[in-house]
Amino acid sequence: QVQLVESGGGSVQVGGSLTLSCVVPKYTFGRYSMGWFRQAPGKERKGVAVIELESGTVYADSVKGRFTISQDKAKNTLYLQMNSLQSEDTAMYYCAATPSIVIPPLRESAYDYWGQGTQVTVSA
Numbered sequence: 464q465v466q467l468v469e470s471g472g473g474s475v476q477v478g479g480s481l482t483l484s485c486v487v488p489k490y491t492f493g494r495y496s497m498g499w500f501r502q503a504p505g506k507e508r509k510g511v512a513v514i515e516l517e518s519g520t521v522y523a524d525s526v527k528g529r530f531t532i533s534q535d536k537a538k539n540t541l542y543l544q545m546n547s548l549q550s551e552d553t554a555m556y557y558c559a560a561t562p563s564i565v566i567p568p569l570r571e572s573a574y575d576y577w578g579q580g581t582q583v584t585v586s587a
Contacts, residue, residue, distance in 0.1 A: 464576070465485055465487070465488055465491065465495075465496060465560055465575075465576035466483065466485045466488065466556075466576075467485055467498050467558045467560060467576055468484060468579070469484065469485070469556065469578040469579065469580060469581040470483070470485075470486075470555060470556045470581060471483040471484045471551070471580030471581060472583045473582075473583070473584070474582055474583045474584045474586065475535070475548055475583075475585055475586075476485060476521060476547060476585070476586060476587070477503065477550060477585055477586070477587050478547060478548065479504070479539035479548050479585070480534065480543070480544070480545060480546045480547075480548065481545045481583060482542060482543065482544050482585075483499065483542065483543040483545070483556055483581060484537055484540050484541070484542055484577070485497075485499075485540065485541040485542075485558030485560075485578055486538075486540055487539055487540070487541055487550055487558070487560060488539065489536070490540050491560055492534060492536050492563075493570075494516075494562060495516070495536075495560045495561060495562050496509065496513060496514065496515040496516045496560065496561050496562075496563065496564065496565045496568070496573075496574070497513065497514055497541055497558070497559065497560040497561075498511070498512055498514060498515070498521075498532060498541075498558075498559060498560075498568075498569075498574075499511045499512050499513070499514025499532060499541075499543045499558060500556070500559055500574070501552075501555065501556045501557070501583075502554055502555050502557070502570055503551075503553060503554040503555075504543075504554075506554075507533050507571075508521045509523065509569070509570050509571060510513070510568070510569025510570070510571055510577065511523050511526055511530065511543070511556070511569075511570050512516065512526060512530055512532035512543060512556035513530075513532070513565070514532060514534065514552075515564070515565050515568035516563075516564050516565075517566075517568075517570045518566045520532060521568040521569060523569060524567055525551070526545075526552075528545060529545065529546050529547045529548075530544065530545050530550035531543070531544040532544075532548070541558060545583075548583075548585045550586065550587065551585075552583060552585050553583060553584050553585045553586075553587050554561045554582075554583060555580040555581070555583075556580065556581050556582075556583050557577055557578055557580045557581075558577070558578040559571075559575075559576060559577050559578070560565075560575070560576045561573055561574045561575045561576065562575070563575075566578065
């Protein structure tokens with residue numbers, strides 16, 4: 464079992480920024496595909512940004528240029544820096560990981576391990 468623990472969610476105004484963090488086991492770096500997904504009320508969970516074993520860093524079109532995914536191996540942490548937040552970014556955000564190559568990289572069903580989620584609310 465791979466334990467993932469997210470933090471950093473909160474409420475922010477449109478145009479603001481937030482950074483999400485996910486503590487992951489050290490052995491997953493370089494061996495697991497991992498990334499961030501989100502689920503808005505009444506909608507399916509979808510990929511936001513991942514670091515996939517074969518493809519590298521991949522972003523959903525809706526967040527390109529605004530969000531940045533990164534890893535800090537010394538801190539065992541995966542980050543999602545979110546800038547220029549919009550109301551449409553309001554959702555529960557989840558960290559996820561899998562030891563597999565994922566094709567396509569943002570395919571939510573391919574990820575085996577999930578954190579508990581952290582809420583991001585963007586208001587005008």
